[in-house]
Amino acid sequence: MNHFMSRISRSGILFSLFVSLTFVGCSETGPASGFVQGVVTLDGAPLPNAELAFYPEQGRASQGVTDESGHYSLMFTYDTPGCLPGNHEVMITTRRLESEEQGAMLLPERVPRKYRKRGELTAAVEPGENEINFDLSK
Template identity: 40%
Template sequence: MITLLGISGCFGGGESLPELANVTGTVTLDGSPLTGANVLFQPQQGKTAFAMTDENGKFELMYNQDTAGAVPGNYTVKVSKEKNPEEPGNNLVPPNYNENTTLKADVKSGEENDFQFDLTGK
């Protein structure tokens, strides 16, 4: 019996997930949907949530490859999109929305977390 318990402990489920909140949003650049942009929600500590915008500039954050959501809390938001994926470092999005971002988001538990980021290229 003890052996069976020991073995079952080795094959237990994967890591347990923290409390997650669904997070969606839209990104526009100069009034037009920003398609294929990377969106990162970075907390001061902990795991960064990520997404890619669709053809309408909409996104849904992912905690990991298989699980949607983000841990409730305050985030710095970074948005980037390469002009040409073959040439890294050619970002369409101005630095004040990525390396030097001024974007912030507060993800709340049990509430609708739908963010609108209206970026300008100037």
């Protein structure tokens, strides 16, 4: 296996591990009664295909992906919308494989490093409907 394919395989494995830990790694501490949606922009323009992860102080994280207009909504599990209420650390990234097929290209990261680490972005989620927008800048 050449170096390029090895790098792609490692990236796929790391992404799969990230998703697994996000959805399985924590125990639930209550119902996902906060429903979160919003828009992510980068330097004022919508940021499509960005992956968001909301990490509560305790319990299961929730994830979402932005559409072409930068809009997202969080999922608590694969088929359950929502998020645990409370304070969350938020991570946003665009680095991912373009497909799951062997030989897929790794798409370039567009989100500055500071937003890809826990602690830079935070969000307070209340029970019920929440609109939480992120205006990122380079």
